[in-house]
Amino acid sequence: xxxxxxxxxxxxxxxxxxxxxxxxxxxxxxxxxxxxxxxxxxxxxxxxxxxxxxxxxxxxxxxxxxxxxxxxxxxxxxxxxxxxxxxxxxxxxxxxxxxxxxxxxxxxxxxxxxxxxxxxxxxxxxxxxxxxxxxxxxxxxxxxxxxxxxxxxxxxxxxxxxxxxxxxxxxxxxxxxxxxxxxxxxxxxxxxxxxxxxxxxxxxxxxxxxxxxxxxxxxxxxxxxxxxxxxxxxxxxxxxxxxxxxxxxxxxxxxxxxxxxxxxxxxxxxxxxxxxxxxxxxxxxxxxxxxxxxxxxxxxxxxxxxxxxxxxxxxxxxxxxxxxxxxxxxxxxxxxxxx
Amino acid sequence: xxxxxxxxxxxxxxxxxxxxxxxxxxxxxxxxxxxxxxxxxxxxxxxxxxxxxxxxxxxxxxxxxxxxxxxxxxxxxxxxxxxxxxxxxxxxxxxxxxxxxxxxxxxxxxxxxxxxxxxxxxxxxxxxxxxxxxxxxxxxxxxxxxxxxxxxxxxxxxxxxxxxxxxxxxxxxxxxxxxxxxxxxxxxxxxxxxxxxxxxxxxxxxxxxxxxxxxxxxxxxxxxxxxxxxxxxxxxxxxxxxxxxxxxxxxxxxxxxxxxxxxxxxxxxxxxxxxxxxxxxxxxx
Ligand SMILES: Nc1ncnc2c1ncn2[C@@H]1O[C@H](COP(=O)(O)OP(=O)(O)O)[C@@H](O)[C@H]1O
Ligand SMILES: [Mg+2]
Numbered sequence: 001x002x003x004x005x006x007x008x009x010x011x012x013x014x015x016x017x018x019x020x021x022x023x024x025x026x027x028x029x030x031x032x033x034x035x036x037x038x039x040x041x042x043x044x045x046x047x048x049x050x051x052x053x054x055x056x057x058x059x060x061x062x063x064x065x066x067x068x069x070x071x072x073x074x075x076x077x078x079x080x081x082x083x084x085x086x087x088x089x090x091x092x093x094x095x096x097x098x099x100x101x102x103x104x105x106x107x108x109x110x111x112x113x114x115x116x117x118x119x120x121x122x123x124x125x126x127x128x129x130x131x132x133x134x135x136x137x138x139x140x141x142x143x144x145x146x147x148x149x150x151x152x153x154x155x156x157x158x159x160x161x162x163x164x165x166x167x168x169x170x171x172x173x174x175x176x177x178x179x180x181x182x183x184x185x186x187x188x189x190x191x192x193x194x195x196x197x198x199x200x201x202x203x204x205x206x207x208x209x210x211x212x213x214x215x216x217x218x219x220x221x222x223x224x225x226x227x228x229x230x231x232x233x234x235x236x237x238x239x240x241x242x243x244x245x246x247x248x249x250x251x252x253x254x255x256x257x258x259x260x261x262x263x264x265x266x267x268x269x270x271x272x273x274x275x276x277x278x279x280x281x282x283x284x285x286x287x288x289x290x291x292x293x294x295x296x297x298x299x300x301x302x303x304x305x306x307x308x309x310x311x312x313x314x315x316x317x318x319x320x321x322x323x324x325x326x327x328x329x330x331x332x333x334x335x336x337x338x339x
Numbered sequence: 340x341x342x343x344x345x346x347x348x349x350x351x352x353x354x355x356x357x358x359x360x361x362x363x364x365x366x367x368x369x370x371x372x373x374x375x376x377x378x379x380x381x382x383x384x385x386x387x388x389x390x391x392x393x394x395x396x397x398x399x400x401x402x403x404x405x406x407x408x409x410x411x412x413x414x415x416x417x418x419x420x421x422x423x424x425x426x427x428x429x430x431x432x433x434x435x436x437x438x439x440x441x442x443x444x445x446x447x448x449x450x451x452x453x454x455x456x457x458x459x460x461x462x463x464x465x466x467x468x469x470x471x472x473x474x475x476x477x478x479x480x481x482x483x484x485x486x487x488x489x490x491x492x493x494x495x496x497x498x499x500x501x502x503x504x505x506x507x508x509x510x511x512x513x514x515x516x517x518x519x520x521x522x523x524x525x526x527x528x529x530x531x532x533x534x535x536x537x538x539x540x541x542x543x544x545x546x547x548x549x550x551x552x553x554x555x556x557x558x559x560x561x562x563x564x565x566x567x568x569x570x571x572x573x574x575x576x577x578x579x580x581x582x583x584x585x586x587x588x589x590x591x592x593x594x595x596x597x598x599x600x601x602x603x604x605x606x607x608x609x610x611x612x613x614x615x616x617x618x619x620x621x622x623x624x
Contacts, residue, residue, distance in 0.1 A: 052521050072524040079525045085518035089540040098536070099526035143522075150526065 003028035003186055004154055009058030011044055018044050019055070020210040026154075026203075029184040031177065035197040036207035037233065042190045045207075046156050049188065050079050062153045073102075078147030082159040084139040086131040092118065092142050093127040099150040117145040120179065137168040144176065148183060155180070157189045161196065173200050194234050198222060206230050228337050231257035238263075238306050239337070245279045245329060253336040260309040262333035265297060267319055271326035279329040281306065285321050299325060377595035390596035400578060400597060404604065407575040410493055411557035415550055418500030419508070423546070425501070426509040441509065447502035456566035459486055459495050487568050495563055500553050507552060511545040544616040551612035555605045575601050 002025035011019040018041045026032045034042045047053040049060055051072035059068045067075045086095050096117055100110035118124055121141040131139050140160055147155055157176070161169040177200045180187050191197050197204050198218045206213040206221065206229075214226040225231035228239050237257040242250060250256065266272065274280045283301030290296075295316055297308040308327060310316045319325060380387050394400050429440045450458075462469050463486045473481025485491055515538055523533040561576040570577050570585075575597060581587075582594035 050521075050525060052524070072521070073527045073529065075525075077525065079522070081518050081522065083516075083518055085516065085522040087519060087523075087537045089537060098523070098528070102527035102532060146522075146526065 002026060003030075003063060004188075005059075005061045006045075006049070007059045007061075009045065009048060009060070010056045011041075011048060011053070012056060018210050019048070022058070022210075022212060024205055024212065024215065026186055026188065028186055031180055031187045031189065031200060031202045033189045033191060033197040033201040033204045034207055035191055035194060035204050035233075036213075038192050040207045041210040042192075042207060043158055046079075046158050046188065046190050049154070050077055050156055051075050052079075076150075076153045077156060078150060078152035078154070079156040080140070080143050080147055080158065080160045082162050084131070084136075084143045084163075086139055086143055086146070088131055091128050091130055092123060092134070095131070095142055096146045096149050099146060103150070113149055117149045120148075121145045135168075136164050137172055140164065140172065141175070144179070148179070148185065151183075153186065155185050155187045157187065159190055159192070161191070162193075169196070176200070198234075206233065208233075224335055225257050226338055228255055228257075228339070231335070231337060236260055236307050237335075240304070240306075240334070244281070244302075244304060245331075245334060247277070247279045247331050247334075249277055249331050250334060251336045254339060255337040256334040257337055258329055258334050260296065260307040261294075262330060263306070263308045264328040265299070265308045265310050265319065265325050266315060266328075268324040268326050274328060277331045279331065279334075281327045281329065283325060283327065285319060285323050285325055288319070288321055295319075297325075299327060301327070373595045373598055376592050377599045379592045381590060381592055383592065390593045391600070393593060394596045394600055399573065400575070403573045403575045403578045404600070406489075406573050407558055407601075408604070410489070410496055410574070411554050413493055414496035414500050414557050415553035417497045418504045418553055419546065419550055421497070421501050422504030422508045422549075426505050426512055429505070429509055430512045441506070444502040444505045444509075448499070448506060450502075451499045451560070452562035453566040455495060455499060456563050459491075459498075459567070463491065463494075487571070489572065492564055492567060492572055495567060496557055496560065499560075499563065500557065503556060504549060504553055507549040508546065511542050511549075514545070515541060540619065543619040547612050547616040547619065551609045554608045554612075558601065558605050558608070575604075 004026040007023050009019050009022040036042055044053055048055045059066060093114055096114045097110050118127055161173055173196055201218055204218055204221050205215045208229050214221060214230045225234055231237040231239050237259060240256050240258055242254050281301050283299040285297050286300045287298040288295055293312050294309050295312050299306045299308055377390055378386050429437055461467055463484055469481055519537055520533055564574050565577055570581055579594050579597045582590045
């Protein structure tokens, strides 16, 4: 039996259904990411698990405890907010110690735990600073420590990096992941940033409009998007219709996702003949720009815009904007999409 | 570029001139004149500390200072407590109701002086509406209420302190973020623990600041008290007015000295409060 079990959660605000029969589970020590566009219900789901929002139906269990009806403070769940939510009147030390104090721990008991945590988040020497005297990244590390020091059964992170700038966001996400592995903390991480999700997670759940769209490992989701929504959301997939590709050997669905880097491109004048099991599409280069040693082409073909990434070799190098080209799509790289 | 901006700055100063003239004529000059007068003898001559000695040693004025401080302190504390509770419930209202409540407080804040005293006379005077109802129903505490006493005066003071306090306290609650409550709950804190460890400490500096303003507001109040009790109730502001505009024994010099003393009391209460606020305001905020 899984460690955290979320079963059939439903939640509506007024007429709007925000969570639609959500079920999933997490193994102990796993890092699960809820990924989805803004407004899809991620926060509502996380807050339901935290006990900060009521749900209309469904159940939530952690270990062998059904916590659905418990108030937040009895759930033994930690939560980190996008806005850090540090207590402004308390120092770093006091903020981290707060939860232990609430557990009626004595100062002599919690001091070593708090100090250990401060060392772990690399804020030694800043114990007596107030939140307003720290950078955003430091504040979020304190918020993390404040939750972790209580060794919650589950740690919830609601877009903890969204308020930070790109560089800190990248380094802090690695830091969070390392800390999570080290403490074997069962974690649910919420983000709308697919790159973030793909780099840190053991498992990803993609949400859309209050439903689970796909669930799987980062590799799985990246290479085999299950629906058009996932293909478009996860990155620069081309979503093509069966008739656009026009190969008989394709699996029996209507839509396919094709990654830009599996498509090859050649000037129409000197293009080779297609091999068996490879589709060809002819079009005109609308745009090209260079991303390091890769060139990204936008090719328009009969009303479609197809993205193609090609290594910058001598053939590709000669292709100019406005040139007629032929594209080659290997059938086995066309991912069938459910509708 | 730098040149135009310095010219612009000079133009801006020109615009300020009417304000400066106004401040000088109606604030600064009278205050300086008052201070100067407070050091003159009864004939408006020489330099003497006599008026201050009289003001500070005469039991009548000593009692007036004590009364003023007492009524100001009680009405400020009571007004503040009522405002803390009311403002908190206002934050829980819907936006529309909230805006209305704030608008009403805004209006009531200006409902002071003679009209306020008159309203209270109609309600709680000897033949006031509530007094008569109290008599009919045999409710002693209402029927026997003496509006023109210290208790009556305190009640009207509290009445006009409350809306002012609400206007000042209400925005403080916006400084308490909902996530702090949620974070505290996730860390195992009860609602009471949240207020004890976070809510109240965060509010405290602002509450103390509000208290100073209420104190100053009440110490300087004059019209309400005068309209209700004439010069029967011994308040510093009423004593000053009696000396300055009274027809029996006008004494501008003593009046000025008492006014300076009142100003010093106000400033002292502001300073003490600011000092307490800075103690409670941790460096990080
Ligand atoms: N308290 C609320 N009252 C009404 N609607 C809400 C409330 N909270 C969230 N919603 C709605 O629920 C949907 C999901 O919100 P949320 O869970 O915050 O999305 P996400 O975190 O994925 O961006 C949104 O359409 C939002 O407008
Ligand atoms: Mg959200």
